[in-house]
Amino acid sequence: MKDFLFVFRGPTPEDLKLSPEDMQASMQKWMAWIQQLNEKGLYGGGDPLLPAGKTVQGKKPVVTDGPFAEGKELVGGYIIVKAETLEEATELASGFPDFQLQGSVEVREIMKMPMPS
Amino acid sequence: MSSGESPQQLVDHLFRHEAGKMIAVLTRIFGIHNLELVEDTVQETFLKALQVWKYQAVPDNPAGWLMQVARNRTIDLIRRQQKLADISEELSLRLGADTEQVIGQFFLDTEIADSQLRMIFTCCHPALNPEDQVALTLKTVSGFGVSEISKALVSNDATIQKRLYRAKEYIRQHEIRFEIPAGEPLKERLDTVYTILYLLFNEGYNSSKADELIRHDLCAEAMRLCKLLTEHRVGNTPSSFALLSLMCFQASRFDSRMGDDNTIILLEHQDRHGWNQELIRRGYYYLNLSATGDRLSVYHIESAIAAEHCLSPDFASTNWETLLKLYDCLLELKPIPIVQLNRSILLAQLGRLETAIDTILDIPGIAQLLKHHYIYNAVLGELYGRAGNIAEARRLLEKAYELTPSLAEKKLLRDKMDQLA
Numbered sequence: 001m002k003d004f005l006f007v008f009r010g011p012t013p014e015d016l017k018l019s020p021e022d023m024q025a026s027m028q029k030w031m032a033w034i035q036q037l038n039e040k041g042l043y044g045g046g047d048p049l050l051p052a053g054k055t056v057q058g059k060k061p062v063v064t065d066g067p068f069a070e071g072k073e074l075v076g077g078y079i080i081v082k083a084e085t086l087e088e089a090t091e092l093a094s095g096f097p098d099f100q101l102q103g104s105v106e107v108r109e110i111m112k113m114p115m116p117s
Numbered sequence: 118m119s120s121g122e123s124p125q126q127l128v129d130h131l132f133r134h135e136a137g138k139m140i141a142v143l144t145r146i147f148g149i150h151n152l153e154l155v156e157d158t159v160q161e162t163f164l165k166a167l168q169v170w171k172y173q174a175v176p177d178n179p180a181g182w183l184m185q186v187a188r189n190r191t192i193d194l195i196r197r198q199q200k201l202a203d204i205s206e207e208l209s210l211r212l213g214a215d216t217e218q219v220i221g222q223f224f225l226d227t228e229i230a231d232s233q234l235r236m237i238f239t240c241c242h243p244a245l246n247p248e249d250q251v252a253l254t255l256k257t258v259s260g261f262g263v264s265e266i267s268k269a270l271v272s273n274d275a276t277i278q279k280r281l282y283r284a285k286e287y288i289r290q291h292e293i294r295f296e297i298p299a300g301e302p303l304k305e306r307l308d309t310v311y312t313i314l315y316l317l318f319n320e321g322y323n324s325s326k327a328d329e330l331i332r333h334d335l336c337a338e339a340m341r342l343c344k345l346l347t348e349h350r351v352g353n354t355p356s357s358f359a360l361l362s363l364m365c366f367q368a369s370r371f372d373s374r375m376g377d378d379n380t381i382i383l384l385e386h387q388d389r390h391g392w393n394q395e396l397i398r399r400g401y402y403y404l405n406l407s408a409t410g411d412r413l414s415v416y417h418i419e420s421a422i423a424a425e426h427c428l429s430p431d432f433a434s435t436n437w438e439t440l441l442k443l444y445d446c447l448l449e450l451k452p453i454p455i456v457q458l459n460r461s462i463l464l465a466q467l468g469r470l471e472t473a474i475d476t477i478l479d480i481p482g483i484a485q486l487l488k489h490h491y492i493y494n495a496v497l498g499e500l501y502g503r504a505g506n507i508a509e510a511r512r513l514l515e516k517a518y519e520l521t522p523s524l525a526e527k528k529l530l531r532d533k534m535d536q537l538a
Contacts (some may be wrong), residue, residue, distance in 0.1 A: 020260045027127060028126070034172070
């Protein structure tokens with residue numbers, strides 16, 4: 001079993017101007033998806049990210065406020081999912097509930113190499 | 118977590134209802150002049166909860182948890198205000214301990230119910246115009262989003278925003294108080310509330326343009342708010358129960374009124390087996406509870422009329438005599454053309470066709486009504502048809518066809534014209 005990082009991108013819920021009813025509908029879908037992963041023992045936890053942050057880059061380095069990524073590009077959270085192959089993991093990613101809300105999932109295998117003792 | 122469990126289901130409209138409660142409580146705490154701040158705070162609270170719950174798990178008591186988060190946020194905001202106020206550290210400390218206590222009081226169940234009632238009364242302030250009252254109620258009491266309101270009222274977002282803005286501006290400029298009136302003003306305010314709740318119900322019941330789920334939502338919401346009213350000492354009046362009973366009776370027929378291809382099914386043709394018996398039962402239950410006091414309201418009579426239809430196993434067995442008496446009573450309280458019209462239909466059912474036709478022709482202002490409103494043409498046309506005056510019947514039904522924008526009504530009228538000898 002390998003570990004995969006699912007990186008979620010998309011407009012913030014604030015930007016989407018969801019009504020309480022919309023939020024509940026979204027919640028139901030997430031609950032169903034995570035439960036599915038949990039039942040198969042494939043869910044490795046996850047967290048949402050606050051939209052504000054800092055970017056540190058360059059030789060000095062320089063700190064800037066950001067990221068000010070475009071709505072669809074902003075990373076909103078991540079989860080870790082277990083699967084045998086990238087294909088399998090990608091299949092699981094198709095259950096992501098926010099495609100209709102301009103959301104997307106990036107699926108990346110977490111590199112592991114057993115260290116020599 | 119055991120496998121094979123179906124996912125935890127959130128109670129229908131939980132977030133909407135909790136949002137309504139939260140807005141009411143926070144408005145009581147921060148003041149009605151801070152309504153925008155309150156709405157923003159509630160929105161933030163829900164969004165944060167949503168974000169966190171997505172990745173972890175919905176707590177066993179999501180409603181309680183949401184309120185807890187709202188409460189803590191409120192205490193934070195108040196403390197921040199206190200910091201800005203130039204006060205001593207000692208006072209700050211003293212207030213600190215008490216702030217939690219004081220704020221906590223507002224979140225008790227009885228106080229939440231009280232705040233909700235204040236919100237309903239404020240939204241239904243008689244100085245606001247009815248469509249603004251409806252929009253504000255749906256937004257702040259019922260937790261609907263702006264798009265949901267426009268879909269429900271078959272309008273558009275910009276119009277709804279305008280109504281909300283007008284209502285809030287009026288409240289702010291005239292310093293409308295966030296309170297439950299007392300004495301005579303209370304009676305008047307309750308009357309406005311009933312009018313708005315009934316308007317809301319009818320938007321859901323009679324609109325053929327909005328989609329079915331939303332219409333259903335509106336009716337259910339009107340009933341929920343009416344029930345909320347009856348659970349409060351100020352609102353549990355005979356009229357409140359009468360209105361609730363009326364809504365139950367009408368809602369019981371919700372599904373039988375439209376055919377599959379969006380055709381209208383008249384009362385006489387509805388499949389009464391499709392009427393919701395549970396709602397009818399509840400209608401009688403509330404009708405009984407309304408039979409107290411010395412004030413007969415319009416809702417009592419309308420509910421009795423609806424009850425009479427629900428009692429009857431089929432159209433033919435309906436007690437038309439009783440209905441006529443009820444309409445006589447209704448006419449005294451509501452001497453308006455549409456009631457006259459409905460009464461004339463009853464006269465026709467009792468075989469008094471000529472009297473029925475004369476009654477319509479005697480309605481004050483009937484010439485103008487026939488010029489502009491399809492329903493008067495449709496009914497009068499139908500009666501002339503039954504009386505054998507085919508030429509006049511056809512003329513009136515054609516006029517009705519011309520006047521109504523509704524495709525479903527047009528189809529019904531076309532069918533009636535085809536049936537004319």
